[in-house]
Amino acid sequence: MGTYLIRRFFLMLLTLFGISVLVFTMLRVVPGNIADILFDAAGMIDTAEKAKLEKELGLDRSIAVQYGQWIGGLAHGDLGYSYVSEKPALEEIAPRIPITAKLAGLALLFAIVFGVPLGVISAVKQNSAVDYVLRVISLSGLSMPAFWLGLLILMAFVKFFGTIPIYTDPPKGFWAALWLFSVPAAAVGFRSSALVMRLTRSSMLEVLRQDYIRTARAKGASDSNVNYHHALRNAVLPVVTVIGIEAAFLMGGLIVTETVFNIPGVARFLVEAIRWRDYPIVQNLVMFIAMVAVSINFLVDLLYAVLDPRIKYSG
Amino acid sequence: MGKQIVALATAIFASITISTAQAAEPKHGGILKIYHRETPPSLSIHEEATFSVNIPAMGVFNNLVIYDQHKPQNSLDTIVPELATSWAWSKDAMQLTFKLRQGVKWHDGQPFTAKDVKCTFDLLQDKAQDKFRKNPRKDWYAFVNDVSINGDNEVTFHLKRPQPSLLAMLASGYTPIYPCHVSAAQMRTHPIGTGPFKFVEMKQNESIKLEKNPDYWKKGLPYLDGIEYTIIKNRATAVLAFVAGKVDVTFPTEMTAALVKDIKSQDSTAICEIKPINVSTNLIVNREAAPFNNPELRKAMALSLDRKSFIDIILQGQGDVGGSLLPPPEGVWGMPPDILKTIPGYGDVKKDREQARAIMTKLGYGPDKPLKIKVSTRNLATYRDPAAILIDQFKSIYIDAELEPVESSAWFAKVARNDYSVGLNLTGNGIDDPDQAFYENYSCGSERNYTHYCNKDLEKLFDQQSAEVDPAKRKKLVWEIDKKIQEDVARPILFHARTGTCWKPYVKNMTIMSNSAYNGYRYEDIWLDK
Numbered sequence: 001m002g003t004y005l006i007r008r009f010f011l012m013l014l015t016l017f018g019i020s021v022l023v024f025t026m027l028r029v030v031p032g033n034i035a036d037i038l039f040d041a042a043g044m045i046d047t048a049e050k051a052k053l054e055k056e057l058g059l060d061r062s063i064a065v066q067y068g069q070w071i072g073g074l075a076h077g078d079l080g081y082s083y084v085s086e087k088p089a090l091e092e093i094a095p096r097i098p099i100t101a102k103l104a105g106l107a108l109l110f111a112i113v114f115g116v117p118l119g120v121i122s123a124v125k126q127n128s129a130v131d132y133v134l135r136v137i138s139l140s141g142l143s144m145p146a147f148w149l150g151l152l153i154l155m156a157f158v159k160f161f162g163t164i165p166i167y168t169d170p171p172k173g174f175w176a177a178l179w180l181f182s183v184p185a186a187a188v189g190f191r192s193s194a195l196v197m198r199l200t201r202s203s204m205l206e207v208l209r210q211d212y213i214r215t216a217r218a219k220g221a222s223d224s225n226v227n228y229h230h231a232l233r234n235a236v237l238p239v240v241t242v243i244g245i246e247a248a249f250l251m252g253g254l255i256v257t258e259t260v261f262n263i264p265g266v267a268r269f270l271v272e273a274i275r276w277r278d279y280p281i282v283q284n285l286v287m288f289i290a291m292v293a294v295s296i297n298f299l300v301d302l303l304y305a306v307l308d309p310r311i312k313y314s315g
Numbered sequence: 316m317g318k319q320i321v322a323l324a325t326a327i328f329a330s331i332t333i334s335t336a337q338a339a340e341p342k343h344g345g346i347l348k349i350y351h352r353e354t355p356p357s358l359s360i361h362e363e364a365t366f367s368v369n370i371p372a373m374g375v376f377n378n379l380v381i382y383d384q385h386k387p388q389n390s391l392d393t394i395v396p397e398l399a400t401s402w403a404w405s406k407d408a409m410q411l412t413f414k415l416r417q418g419v420k421w422h423d424g425q426p427f428t429a430k431d432v433k434c435t436f437d438l439l440q441d442k443a444q445d446k447f448r449k450n451p452r453k454d455w456y457a458f459v460n461d462v463s464i465n466g467d468n469e470v471t472f473h474l475k476r477p478q479p480s481l482l483a484m485l486a487s488g489y490t491p492i493y494p495c496h497v498s499a500a501q502m503r504t505h506p507i508g509t510g511p512f513k514f515v516e517m518k519q520n521e522s523i524k525l526e527k528n529p530d531y532w533k534k535g536l537p538y539l540d541g542i543e544y545t546i547i548k549n550r551a552t553a554v555l556a557f558v559a560g561k562v563d564v565t566f567p568t569e570m571t572a573a574l575v576k577d578i579k580s581q582d583s584t585a586i587c588e589i590k591p592i593n594v595s596t597n598l599i600v601n602r603e604a605a606p607f608n609n610p611e612l613r614k615a616m617a618l619s620l621d622r623k624s625f626i627d628i629i630l631q632g633q634g635d636v637g638g639s640l641l642p643p644p645e646g647v648w649g650m651p652p653d654i655l656k657t658i659p660g661y662g663d664v665k666k667d668r669e670q671a672r673a674i675m676t677k678l679g680y681g682p683d684k685p686l687k688i689k690v691s692t693r694n695l696a697t698y699r700d701p702a703a704i705l706i707d708q709f710k711s712i713y714i715d716a717e718l719e720p721v722e723s724s725a726w727f728a729k730v731a732r733n734d735y736s737v738g739l740n741l742t743g744n745g746i747d748d749p750d751q752a753f754y755e756n757y758s759c760g761s762e763r764n765y766t767h768y769c770n771k772d773l774e775k776l777f778d779q780q781s782a783e784v785d786p787a788k789r790k791k792l793v794w795e796i797d798k799k800i801q802e803d804v805a806r807p808i809l810f811h812a813r814t815g816t817c818w819k820p821y822v823k824n825m826t827i828m829s830n831s832a833y834n835g836y837r838y839e840d841i842w843l844d845k
Contacts, residue, residue, distance in 0.1 A: 032724030036724045036727075036728055038448070039449060039451075043364065043451075043763050045762070084354070154552060166547070262547050272520060
């Protein structure tokens with residue numbers, strides 16, 4: 001197990017290195033830099049002023065030197081300065097992480113709380129009216145575009161309650177935060193729960209056909225004992241994988257939800273930073289999201305062993 | 316019974332009178348909430364060229380002079396003193412002297428003096444040691460030789476030649492006075508002004524907050540305790556936020572006619588105004604690349620335009636046909652309809668297109684042998700939509716065009732390289748003034764003269780109108796120039812758009828400018844009737 005962990009750790013480092021090279025290069029391959037964009041609004045480009053600005057920001061140096069400076073800074077905890085706000089990148093990024101974490105956490109909770117039990121019910125009641133209704137709901141969740149659902153929710157709130165659950169100020173207190181994030185979390189979680197529900201259902205159906213389930217029933221185990229203790233525990237492995245993927249996705253992929261509900265989270269900030277070619281922000285944010293994704297992936301792998309004692313990791 | 320009715324009527328009348336009187340009396344307090352369409356690149360007005368900056372930042376500053384904030388049409392006649400108490404031209408119109416207000420303090424407590432005015436214009440003219448990161452309007456002051464100070468309370472602008480428009484430029488929202496003691500870099504992130512509101516904070520993607528300046532030199536103002544600009548990128552969310560009352564005002568000039576209709580249907584109490592913003596959509600043709608170096612071909616292209624269709628399709632009728640300057644009645648300098656009609660391409664579309672087809676046939680093109688071109692434009696809806704209509708209109712004269720959407724950040728670099736044949740562009744005018752429009756967009760060698768149109772004779776007329784002190788004579792010259800520019804197909808203007816702003820009825824004293832989107836955001840006497 002120890003060797004496995006060390007190997008995985010180095011693999012994670014290698015993955016992160018690859019991502020750093022990729023994101024750094026890709027950013028510089030796309031047309032335009034911050035100087036182009038700053039001049040863009042003025043409707044002209046003053047080449048002398050542009051060159052001066054590029055020099056000031058170090059953009060006139062070779063890509064290799066720029067990369068070395070960035071990685072060297074990262075190693076010392078120096079993330080550089082945002083080109084746009086001219087504030088330390090860490091100061092810009094750090095406050096946005098808890099916002100997205102709260103939204104993603106709530107959405108994930110929504111997905112698990114609704115997705116897993118409803119998936120089990122749908123499997124146990126296969127081909128019944130309940131199953132059909134749940135399948136239609138899950139299909140709707142998967143096929144409804146997030147921006148459309150989000151706007152629909154906002155329109156309904158304005159029409160029926162005369163208010164709108166969007167982020168305009170930081171919430172004051174736990175309940176205010178819960179209220180503020182629960183609506184967008186439900187909008188995002190609806191899709192995730194649909195995914196979890198469908199996967200739980202199909203995984204459960206497969207497990208429910210196994211011999212040991214028939215044996216458990218023959219031994220007189222109750223329906224709930226069979227479904228939730230014997231079947232679900234074995235059916236949950238692929239579901240955990242999907243939940244892990246969803247968790248990683250939610251940390252950086254909530255652009256539409258953050259835009260529609262006006263949440264100043266990581267994803268919206270990242271897209272804005274890309275638009276501005278704010279390299280220090282984009283590079284560091286992508287690295288952060290990548291770190292979250294590989295860490296979650298690693299945790300999911302470890303969770304397999306906890307959920308299924310037959311799984312053993314060796315070097 | 317009769318007496319009771321009379322008493323009741325009197326009471327109702329009295330209560331209406333009282334409530335009206337109360338409503339007319341400005342109230343102090345409250346935070347005005349406006350949604351902002353994006354995070355501005357900085358809050359240093361001098362370094363930016365978008366009203367995304369002017370709108371939140373104008374309240375922080377003062378100018379020497381300013382357009383009267385409650386007269387929608389900006390003109391030389393509506394300029395009022397601000398940090399200056401008065402101004403006077405020398406007899407030869409070569410010097411403009413301002414007497415400055417005394418006792419004014421910067422937001423950090425330092426006194427405002429004539430040195431600050433000089434510092435501002437030294438920065439703008441690139442004469443100071445400190446530098447702007449970018450300086451998009453330094454050309455505005457090309458005819459200013461120097462700014463001298465005469466003690467703490469007087470400054471004089473020395474001109475290279477008479478330029479009445481200088482006053483118009485000084486009155487623009489683009490010309491605030493900066494403090495000497497604050498660096499240009501700090502002004503981008505934490506601006507210090509003398510204006511009615513102090514800058515509090517700007518959080519990317521969240522908000523910009525301003526608070527009341529309790530030491531504002533205009534006693535009793537501002538009425539508001541502060542202004543909050545909530546950044547809402549998604550326009551649909553922003554409209555819903557306005558309807559739900561989360562914000563009191565929509566982002567100025569951001570609402571299309573369709574959105575205004577939508578808002579009014581959801582909130583009938585909303586007050587909405589649709590006005591021109593002095594931004595023209597225009598056709599740019601690379602005059603140096605064959606076959607577009609042939610003036611006949613360019614003329615045919617101009618003759619193919621059906622300007623009314625653009626306005627009807629894209630703006631639901633909310634637009635104006637005009638030349639390079641905003642047409643009347645809102646525009647001060649634009650050509651009147653009777654002159655416009657005489658310009659090729661502004662008359663009968665059917666006849667014009669027949670003429671255009673004849674030219675194209677003469678040039679060897681026809682239905683079986685169309686001219687294949689690319690119409691390049693920025694990959695934004697406000698550019699793409701008219702470009703699509705343009706392509707359709709070109710078909711009528713045997714031009715088979717294909718849309719080439721260009722990534723927004725690469726657009727001006729591409730145009731500057733002359734790496735296009737035909738393009739569609741938008742041109743915003745900070746002030747409704749011929750000097751700004753002509754020198755910036757049509758002067759030989761100007762960076763914003765994208766088509767490289769250069770007419771030395773016309774250039775002399777630019778200078779002549781610029782130095783003309785008689786407004787009536789100047790207007791005649793301006794019309795003559797604008798007509799010639801359109802006839803030369805320098806940069807055919809497709810339309811001037813009108814856009815809307817909405818606010819809640821309790822927001823009082825809101826005035827939307829009708830010939831500029833850059834100058835009307837001081838907001839010092841706006842108050843909330845809540």
